[in-house]
Each structure stands twice: as structure tokens, then as C-alpha cells.
């Protein structure tokens with residue numbers, strides 16, 4: 001379930017502010033009645049009931065659709081009762097009750113997540129336009145399921161509470177199918193499948209479902225190809241002093257900090273980590289671990305610029321000018337092939353993982 005506490009509330013207000021700004025022209029567009037579906041995914045599309053099918057209310061405000069694909073998938077549980085009603089009618093009722101809760105209790109524009117998977121294995125579209133964006137493959141509906149990740153990640157809510165209860169096999173099989181189709185449509189690597197607790201201070205998606213995510217990545221890779229090995233980050237703390245700290249400092253600067261990139265995890269770096277954790281809904285402990293890295297790394301590719309690109313260049317030993325040009329791209333490709341990665345020149349989570357060391 002999406003976070004309720006204020007520190008982790010998705011940034012709906014911030015996103016709405018984009019609607020009136022000139023940013024819209026380059027980063028997103030308003031959806032009217034435009035049909036989006038153009039490029040069907042190459043895998044079998046799971047049976048997904050649209051918002052029309054289950055009788056969704058219209059969104060309170062217009063939604064933001066980004067003209068770029070989602071880059072990762074985040075798995076949740078709804079933290080609702082483990083219903084024994086496996087009917088389609090129940091799945092539709094669940095979809096309506098979640099939308100009511102998100103709009104009336106949380107005050108959100110629409111359902112927070114993109115898709116909901118019932119314990120009976122029925123998939124419903126959550127936020128409006130999610131299905132069309134997925135079928136398009138090049139678009140992503142800004143959502144409200146994981147603080148700090150709503151512009152990047154597809155959110156899947158799984159009905160139930162899986163702290164102590166096993167995840168049903170029917171639901172699991174449908175989750176594999178949905179993730180496989182999403183990975184194909186958006187060209188997402190299986191290692192970019194995460195649980196909500198990888199980003200925010202939450203127990204979601206429950207210990208039992210979270211423990212299945214390695215298997216999920218493996219099964220998705222078996223279905224559609226790609227690398228299922230989950231990323232793993234170092235745990236850095238005050239007093240540390242090395243190149244990993246320097247990468248962290250560059251990444252924090254990418255998110256608005258103004259640190260000296262000296263590789264020393266002193267009071268300024270610890271303070272910046274805490275500020276960043278607070279702003280992204282992560283556990284605020286001043287330690288740079290799984291949540292902090294997952295929130296801080298951003299996919300970087302040809303044409304990008306800024307502190308994160310400087311981190312890449314520093315680690316690769318190329319000129320550190322903060323501009324991802326042909327020399328940097330070539331160095332990234334070489335680095336990737338040396339590390340046995342797909343040499344596509346894009347610095348994604350797996351390549352960041354190797355760069356951090």
C-alpha cells in the first residue's frame with residue numbers, strides 16, 4: 001500500500017504544479033481523449049480490466065503522462081484482508097474501494113498504483129491511462145505509489161497482507177505474467193523489479209512477498225530474457241572515506257545537495273543523506289544503504305549532463321566535465337563489456353552498481 005505518513009506522501013502537489021508550467025512541453029503532456037495504443041508488446045498481454053470495465057470514477061485532476069517509458073517495476077501488497085473471494089466481481093470491488101480510499105482518504109487525484117492484482121489472479125488497471133501507456137511502450141503515467149519513484153516506476157498492488165502469509169500461486173503466476181509483459185513493453189531489465197521497502201520506510205510488500213522477489217526476477221528473465229540478478233549496494237556511514245563516498249556525494253548533488261566531492265563521509269555528507277532520505281520517504285538514519293542508493297541513482301545516457309554524469313566520468317577515468325557525450329558513452333560501453341554487462345552505453349542500476357563498487 002502506498003505510504004500514509006506525511007514524510008512519505010507522494011508529491012502530487014509538485015506534479016500538479018507542472019501542469020501549468022512550460023515544462024509540460026518537454027517532459028509530459030495532458031491527456032485528453034487521445035488514443036495512445038500503437039505498439040503492442042511482443043509477449044502475450046495479460047488480461048487487464050480497464051478503469052471503464054470496473055467502473056472507476058474520473059480522476060479529480062488531469063493526469064500527467066510522460067513521453068518516456070517506465071524504467072522499473074515496484075511490487076506492493078495492499079495490506080488488506082486475505083480474501084477468499086477469488087471472483088472477478090471481487091477484484092472489481094477491490095479496485096473501486098482502493099480508488100475511493102486514495103481519493104477520499106488520501107486526497108489523491110486518482111488510484112495511486114498503475115495496476116492491481118487480486119488474490120484470485122484478476123488484474124485491474126489502477127490509475128487512468130496506465131493500460132494505454134503500457135500498450136504504447138513509450139509512455140508512463142505519473143503515479144502515487146512510491147515516494148521518490150513515481151515518475152520512474154510502474155506500481156503493482158497485490159491484494160492481501162503478506163507479512164506472515166504465503167503468496168498464492170495463482171496470484172504469483174499472474175504477477176510473473178504482468179511483470180514479463182511490462183519488461184517487454186518498456187524494455188525493463190528484470191533486475192529493475194523491486195519491492196516498495198527498497199525505497200521507502202515501510203514493511204510493504206510484507207516479508208513473505210518480498211522474499212519472493214528474487215524468484216520473481218528469475219522467472220521473468222526465464223520468460224522474456226534479461227538479467228535477473230538484483231542490485232546490491234554498500235552500506236556507507238559517517239567516517240568512511242573512499243571512492244564510493246565520492247560517487248554518493250555526486251549523486252546527492254544531482255538531487256540538490258551542494259557537497260564538496262572529496263570522498264569523505266563527514267557531517268556535511270551525513271546531513272545531506274538525512275535530508276535526502278527525508279525528502280524521498282526513506283528511513284532517516286544518516287546511513288547510505290539500500291534505500292538511499294536506490295533512490296539516488298538515476299539512469300544516465302548520451303545527452304545527459306550534471307553531477308551524476310560527473311560521477312560516471314570520475315569512475316571511468318575520463319574528463320570530468322559533466323556532459324555525457326561520445327567519449328563518455330564509449331567509455332561506458334567498454335566498462336560494461338569488461339564487467340559482463342549488456343554494452344548499451346546506458347548507465348542503469350546494474351551499471352551504477354558496478355561503478356560504485
Ligand SMILES: [Zn+2]
Nearest residue numbers: 001076196204
Ligand atoms: Zn507499498
